[in-house]
Amino acid sequence: MALKITDECINCDVCEPVCPNQAISMGPEFYVIDPNRCTECVGHFDTPQCALLCPVACIPKDPARAEDHETLMQKYLRLSAEKTA
Template sequence: MSLIITADCINCDVCEPECPNAAISPGEEIYVINPNLCTQCVGHYDQPQCQQVCPVDCIPLDENYLETEQQLITKYQLITGNT
């Protein structure tokens, strides 16, 4: 399941550089997460790094993009070329 940045985002800029898949980018008003690139850091870290650094806790799971652990691993492998 992808993560999403909510309207509570304060644009502090700490999440974007932490994303190993470059899934986070500035949006029109707040940062946004590309669900096609978000693996919740599966394959890179034990926990999503953006959630770890977010000072306002505004990065929950995106219920619109349900994925299993295996689907996240497969996505990681496609993004990085690591198999």
């Protein structure tokens, strides 16, 4: 699953710089996660860094974006290939 940021976000700026896939950006009111770039840090870390560091625990898995580990790994590989191209 991709992660999502809920409206409980306090815009503390902790999540955006730790995302290895640049999936987090400022939305109209609070930070948002691009589900096409979110790999839950698969390929980079054992734990999603944004959720780990979030001081208000507002970054759950998005049930609307169910993805297994293999799918997340394929997304990571695709994003890695785009970086080198």
